[in-house]
Amino acid sequence: MCLEGWIIYNGHLTGNKFRDFAEWIQNAGDRKGIKTKIIKNNHLFSILSDNSSRLLNTSEQSLPDFVVFGDKDIPLARQLEDMQIPVFNSAQAIxxxxxxxxxxxxxxxxxxxIPKTIVAPKIFPGLTQIEQEPFQHVASELGFPLIIKEAYGSFGEQVYLITSFKEMLTKVMELKEVPYVFQQFVSxxxxxxxxxxxxxxxxxxxxxxxxxxxxxxxxxxxxxxxxxxxxxxxxxxxxxxxxxxxxxxxxxxxxxxxxxxxxxxxxxxxxxxxxxxxxxxxxxxxxxxxxxxxxxx
The missing domain is CATH 3.30.470.20 (ATP-grasp fold, B domain)
Structure with a gap:
């Protein structure tokens, strides 16, 4: 069986890190005699209707035996899985x-x-004031310093070392509706x-x-x-x-x-x-x- 695969990365991200990962995977496939094609996610549109789901705007004539998904375009990963294509990692894992x-x-x-973790309550956009008293419980539970970590972030970014209650409230007001957690600092x-x-x-x-x-x-x-x-x-x-x-x-x-x-x-x-x-x-x-x-x- 001669396998063929797609390697998908985000076509709108600047820099070479994401294309680089795709090329490393492709080279590994070459060493095993597996044909792969690197594709940008923005070249694969999911089209949904009442009787089918398929990909729009792709020049590919046949679907792959597998996909290596080096992106976080989760709806696209789910679409590929709906089309019975094995995706690595799975949409759910990503x-x-x-x-x-x-x-x-x-x-x-x-x-x-894991470090003791407290999930921040959801805040809707447009809020100008935040009730401060409940956050005292966070401070009492974790002590200072503590970590505030945004739910979405990479490469160590969106992670903040907080040393006081005042600093914590400042960061909370700054983040507002951004989902994040408070976390024990492992000194x-x-x-x-x-x-x-x-x-x-x-x-x-x-x-x-x-x-x-x-x-x-x-x-x-x-x-x-x-x-x-x-x-x-x-x-x-x-x-x-x-x-x-x-x-x-x-x-x-x-x-x-x-x-x-x-x-x-x-x-x-x-x-x-x-x-x-x-x-x-x-x-x-x-x-x-x-x-x-x-x-x-």
């Missing part, structure tokens, strides 16, 4: 990971260690975390990320990286976190708790893989492609 509130809910439901992991890449039920690569200037260790924010050998417990929690969000592959970020106990910080369904290759020499794309072939054939 949706869960894209919304950190939903990520933490799934991790909590699966009894995995034992200041400026350091571990990125573990999971494919299927296996850990395939890991690196330690550190920063001397920032509480966040993201490489895109200036953090340094070095190869890391995760413990058995770290491997198990990374695999369990990937399963919890329903992903076939993911980049799982772990914090160091007391006595170096692993705590899940985030699960990334669209984790970029160039940095971890530069750090470890492991090409995660090859593992992803092998997994997809095993799932589809």
């Amino acid at each position: 949706s869960t990971c894209d919304n950190k509130i939903e990520t933490y809910r799934e991790l909590s439901n699966n009894k995995l260690a 034992t992991s200041f400026g350091k975390d571990v990125r573990i890449n999971v494919v299927g039920d296996n850990v395939v690569a890991a690196m330690l990320r550190t920063s001397k200037e920032d509480f966040r260790a993201n490489v895109s924010a200036g953090g340094q990286m070095e190869p890391y050998q995760p413990s058995q417990k770290e491997k198990e929690i990374a695999i369990a976190a990937t399963r919890a969000v329903g992903a076939d592959f993911a980049g799982v970020d772990l914090l160091f708790g007391e006595n170096k106990e692993p705590i899940v910080c985030e699960v990334n369904s669209n984790a970029h893989i160039r940095n971890i290759y530069d750090c470890t020499g492991v090409n995660v794309a090859d593992f992803i492609m092998n997994h997809i072939v095993n799932e589809v054939e």
Whole structure:
């Protein structure tokens, strides 16, 4: 069986990171003799009617055997699944990971260690005043410093270290209707975390990320990286976190708790893989492609 696949990325995003991921996956397919085509999401319109659902404005003559979805265009991913095309990662997994509130809910439901997290109440647009007294309960529960983290964000952005109640209220007023969480600050992991890449039920690569200037260790924010050998417990929690969000592959970020106990910080369904290759020499794309072939054939 000669498989053919599509690799979809967001055509309107500037920069090369997203196209770069698609090319790494395509090259991994080439090494296995699998034909793939890289397609921008804005070249695939979903058309819905009372008797069919299909794609509009595509020059493709036949549908693929699978799709690697390197984007967060969740409606398009769902459309492809409705057309009985296997999508990796699934629309549901991407949706869960894209919304950190939903990520933490799934991790909590699966009894995995996470920082204590409080979901901010929904606020509708146009509000000019916010009732302040209820937020005292947040401060009492978590103490200071604490983290405010927007539900949608990447590369360590949209994450704020808050040191006082006044500062917290200022940020709450600034965010207003933006969905976000309050979160326990894990001081034992200041400026350091571990990125573990999971494919299927296996850990395939890991690196330690550190920063001397920032509480966040993201490489895109200036953090340094070095190869890391995760413990058995770290491997198990990374695999369990990937399963919890329903992903076939993911980049799982772990914090160091007391006595170096692993705590899940985030699960990334669209984790970029160039940095971890530069750090470890492991090409995660090859593992992803092998997994997809095993799932589809």
